[in-house]
Amino acid sequence: MQRPLRLIILAGVALVLLYFFKDAFFNEENYLKPLQKEREDKDLSFRGQANSPFVDEDRRSFKNLLYYEPNVEYQVQAQVEQLANQDTLLMTLTSGSYEPYLRYGIATFELDGQPQRLTLYKKLSGEKKEQLFVPFTDKTNGFETYGGGRYLDVPYEEGDQTVTLDFNRAYNPYCAYNAEYACPVPPKDNRLDIAIPAGEKTYDKH
Template identity: 70%
Template structure:
C-alpha cells in the first residue's frame, strides 16, 4: 500500500474514533444527566433561605430557572494564549464602582463557522475559601431578548500554563443582579462582547406571578 493512501486511511480511522469517543463520553449518562442535575440543584438552592439571591417574597413564588436545551456544538475547546503582560482591569460593577481582575490569557475558538476570542480573567482579591478559576464574563446577541440583558458568566477551572480550555456555554449563567437589583455584579468588558448569538445555557428569568 502506498504511503499517502495509508495515511488517508489512518486519518479516516482517527476521525471515526474521535466521533465515537465524543458520542460515548458526552452521552446522556456522562454529560447531559450531570448537567441537568446541576440545574436542578441550583433551583433547589435558590428555593432555600441561605444562598438564594431572591427576596423572601420572590423566593416563595420561585419555581425554576429556564435554559436552552443542551447542545454540544456550544461546548468548545479553545486555544489559550497567556498574555505576556498581565495587567489589571478595574472591571465596572453595576453600582458604578469597580473590582480588580487580572487579564490572564486569551482563549481563541470557532463558533458558527467564525473565529471568536474571549479574555480569561482571574480575580485579584479572591475570598480565602474561593476556588481558583478563570472568570469569563461575556455578552452575545441573545442578551436583552432570550437572555439577561447585562450578559452572562462562565467559570473555568484554572490550570497553570494550560494550552487549551473547554468553554462550555451550556453552563453559562446569569449574575445575581438578574434576579435581584440589590446585588452588585461585574459588567462584561468590551473585549468579551461576542457579535454572534449563543443560544446555550441560562435564559432570562421570568418571575412567577402566582
C-alpha cells in the first residue's frame, strides 16, 4: 500500500475512534451530571448574599439561569499555537477602563464544517490559575445570548499542544446581571461568524 494512502486510512480510523470515544465520555455519569451540578451550584451561589452579582432586590427574586441543552458537537478539541511574541493587551472593560491580559496563543478548530480560530489569553492581574481565558462573541449574541458576548475558562498546562473548548460551559460576564460591574469586552479577533447555541443564555430578570 502506498504511504500517502495508508496515512489517509489511518487518519480516517483515528477520526472514527475519536468520535466514538467522545460520545462515550459525553454521558450521564462522566459529563452530564457534573455539568448539571456546576449549574445548580452557580444558581445557589447567585442566591447567596456573599457571592451574588445581583443587587439585593434582584437576588431575592432570582430563581435560576437559563442554558442550552448540552450538545457534544460544541465540546471541541483545538490545536494550540503559542505566539512567538506574547505581547500584553490592555483589554477594554465595559466601564471604559482597561485590564492587562497576555496574548498567549491561537486555538484552531472546526465548527459547522468551517475552520475557526480564537485567541487564548492569560490574566495578568488578580488570582493566577492554570487556565486560559477566552472571551468571544458569536451570532447568538443579542438574540438568545447576552449581547456583549460570553467567556470560556480553559484548563491548560504549559506545553499542552491541544485544549478543550467546551462551549457547553460558556458563561455570561457579571455585567449581564448588574451594570455596576466592569467586564472585559471580547476583542475583535475573537468574534466568531457562526452561532454557538451552547452554554448560558440571556438572563431576563423579568
